[in-house]
Amino acid sequence: MATNQLPLAKKDARLYMAFMYVTYTALLVGGLMGLLQTLARSGKYTLPFNINYYTILTVHGVILGLVLTTFFIIGFQFSLMEKTVGISDKQRKVAWLSFWVMVTGTIMAAITILIGEASVLYTFYAPLRAHPAFYFGLAFVIIGSWIAAFVNFRQLYVWKKAHKGQKSPLLAFMVTINMLMWFIATIGVATSVIIQFIPWSLGYAETINVLLSRTLFWYFGHPLVYFWLLPAYMAWYAIIPKIIGGKLFSDPLARLAFILLLLFSIPVGFHHQLTEPGIDPTWKFIQVVLTFMVIIPSLMTAFSIFATFEITGRKKGYKSLFGWFKKLPWKDVRFLAPFIGMAAFIPGGAGGIVNASHQMNALVHNTIWITGHFHLTAATTVILTFFGITYWLVPHLTGRRLTPRLNKLGIIQTFVWTVGMTIMSGAMHIQGLLGGPRRSNFSEYAGGEQVATWINYQIAQTVGGTILFIGILLMVYIFIQLTFFAPRGVEEFPIAEEEKNAEPTPKILENWYLWIGITIALILFAYTIPVFDILKHSPPGSPPFDWPIGRG
Amino acid sequence: MGKENPKQHQPSLHESTHSLKGTFIAVMLLGIFILVAWFGFYALFLSR
Numbered sequence: 144m145a146t147n148q149l150p151l152a153k154k155d156a157r158l159y160m161a162f163m164y165v166t167y168t169a170l171l172v173g174g175l176m177g178l179l180q181t182l183a184r185s186g187k188y189t190l191p192f193n194i195n196y197y198t199i200l201t202v203h204g205v206i207l208g209l210v211l212t213t214f215f216i217i218g219f220q221f222s223l224m225e226k227t228v229g230i231s232d233k234q235r236k237v238a239w240l241s242f243w244v245m246v247t248g249t250i251m252a253a254i255t256i257l258i259g260e261a262s263v264l265y266t267f268y269a270p271l272r273a274h275p276a277f278y279f280g281l282a283f284v285i286i287g288s289w290i291a292a293f294v295n296f297r298q299l300y301v302w303k304k305a306h307k308g309q310k311s312p313l314l315a316f317m318v319t320i321n322m323l324m325w326f327i328a329t330i331g332v333a334t335s336v337i338i339q340f341i342p343w344s345l346g347y348a349e350t351i352n353v354l355l356s357r358t359l360f361w362y363f364g365h366p367l368v369y370f371w372l373l374p375a376y377m378a379w380y381a382i383i384p385k386i387i388g389g390k391l392f393s394d395p396l397a398r399l400a401f402i403l404l405l406l407f408s409i410p411v412g413f414h415h416q417l418t419e420p421g422i423d424p425t426w427k428f429i430q431v432v433l434t435f436m437v438i439i440p441s442l443m444t445a446f447s448i449f450a451t452f453e454i455t456g457r458k459k460g461y462k463s464l465f466g467w468f469k470k471l472p473w474k475d476v477r478f479l480a481p482f483i484g485m486a487a488f489i490p491g492g493a494g495g496i497v498n499a500s501h502q503m504n505a506l507v508h509n510t511i512w513i514t515g516h517f518h519l520t521a522a523t524t525v526i527l528t529f530f531g532i533t534y535w536l537v538p539h540l541t542g543r544r545l546t547p548r549l550n551k552l553g554i555i556q557t558f559v560w561t562v563g564m565t566i567m568s569g570a571m572h573i574q575g576l577l578g579g580p581r582r583s584n585f586s587e588y589a590g591g592e593q594v595a596t597w598i599n600y601q602i603a604q605t606v607g608g609t610i611l612f613i614g615i616l617l618m619v620y621i622f623i624q625l626t627f628f629a630p631r632g633v634e635e636f637p638i639a640e641e642e643k644n645a646e647p648t649p650k651i652l653e654n655w656y657l658w659i660g661i662t663i664a665l666i667l668f669a670y671t672i673p674v675f676d677i678l679k680h681s682p683p684g685s686p687p688f689d690w691p692i693g694r695g
Numbered sequence: 696m697g698k699e700n701p702k703q704h705q706p707s708l709h710e711s712t713h714s715l716k717g718t719f720i721a722v723m724l725l726g727i728f729i730l731v732a733w734f735g736f737y738a739l740f741l742s743r
């Protein structure tokens with residue numbers, strides 16, 4: 144692609160940078176809340192100004208899990224779409240609309256949480272009730288992201304029309320898969336927010352069907368984590384090969400992996416509800432089987448990454464079995480940060496298989512093991528890859544360069560993050576196996592024997608959390624440098640190319656009717672009967688609870 | 696598939712000269728790690 148070296152037009156760069164500003168503001172605010180949580184849970188520190196623990200816990204989860212991720216992903220994906228299929232003036236205008244709708248929703252939700260009117264955690268489980276503005280804010284964020292999704296669909300459609308018979312660029316295909324998955328998944332949570340939560344929080348409905356709301360949440364909650372992961376996969380498949388001086392390993396393999404991730408992302412939400420009464424175990428079993436299908440595209444991805452490394456190294460002339468491994472560009476932070484992310488996904492993925500296994504879920508359900516798990520997957524694998532993207536994307540957009548000094552700072556940042564997260568997430572995993580609960584504030588639980596085994600791990604989490612916060616400060620500093628102060632120049636937008644003699648990509652991989660059809664069929668299969676069961680046999684709904692946490 | 700894309704009309708000879716032995720071993724090790732981890736936690740579950 145000849146355009147990769149060229150900077151984007153200012154008006155385009157401004158749009159993508161707008162998403163990045165929100166991302167890094169969210170990182171700072173959300174990270175600070177994380178630090179405060181680990182401090183509070185050490186038992187040696189009380190939060191100042193009477194701040195409620197559950198308020199900062201909610202800010203942390205919502206700002207990092209929902210706001211940071213969504214803004215970064217949508218901004219990054221817009222830049223990928225422009226580089227591969229282009230953007231029109233009208234599309235750019237609508238893209239700005241999506242940005243502002245999302246910002247409005249974010250501000251509404253953030254203020255509601257910060258004034259203590261929505262201490263309901265990021266899962267906002269009923270019957271905890273938040274102020275209606277919180278739910279409206281969430282709805283706006285989702286609607287804004289839908290606008291972005293439809294701009295992306297339109298971008299690909301326009302390109303396809305102008306390039307009849309050609310296969311779509313790989314990254315544009317991947318973005319479309321991700322936004323398609325996001326759209327289908329968010330319909331679930333949007334339904335729950337609009338039909339259940341908003342009338343109930345306004346007082347129009349007296350009760351809420353708790354099980355239904357949780358089921359609709361997890362219909363969305365699992366694809367949510369793939370929505371974070373797929374942009375990381377985009378970088379691993381189609382950007383990292385360019386950074387290490389290689390080629391795309393296989394275009395059809397990458398497309399097939401993304402299709403499988405789409406198919407098996409949504410009909411699997413019950414693996415978050417394995418301890419839930421009111422859902423037939425048969426359907427839990429079926430959804431667990433569907434969950435495990437994700438192992439196939441995951442191992443395809445691992446294979447593809449190893450193969451890219453090996454082929455690139457062998458082309459450079461390394462003959463020994465693992466000699467190619469040593470010669471990867473370890474001193475290039477654009478490679479190192481995502482690589483550590485990939486490595487973290489090995490224990491992260493293995494832990495995920497444990498979580499989704501029905502029996503073993505009993506071992507870890509509602510323990511802080513789960514928190515440790517998603518800090519490995521989301522807060523290491525995904526975020527380190529996002530940082531890795533930032534190091535070239537931001538200077539590319541601002542017309543600056545990643546200097547050797549900033550590259551070095553990035554390497555230090557990656558190292559700090561790795562150490563901090565190993566300590567914090569490791570301590571969370573072990574404490575979870577010892578029965579330590581997640582979510583809750585510091586407590587001695589009336590001095591039980593088992594409780595005494597937890598405290599050292601909580602202190603370790605404080606140490607890890609503090610190191611991670613230093614990492615956040617460093618990353619925000621690097622972001623500011625890359626945005627405003629680094630020397631002017633041109634930073635490459637790395638997109639890997641196919642081998643000259645690559646096999647053609649089968650046409651069926653771009654048959655959208657087929658893949659969307661199977662996706663919907665799988666969802667209907669996995670959810671129709673259990674949802675009818677829930678509607679028919681649910682106990683009476685619950686009135687709202689504003690206490691002990693929730694509002695005020 | 697594109698007419699405009701001449702490279703796809705050439706007979707495709709995927710370069711199989713590059714050895715992928717390291718990749719094969721690495722993926723196998725990954726699979727073994729997953730299995731060992733799973734059975735390890737399963738043993739912990741049974742012991743409780």
Ligand SMILES: [Cu+2]
Pocket residue numbers: 364365368414415
């Ligand atoms: Cu899940």
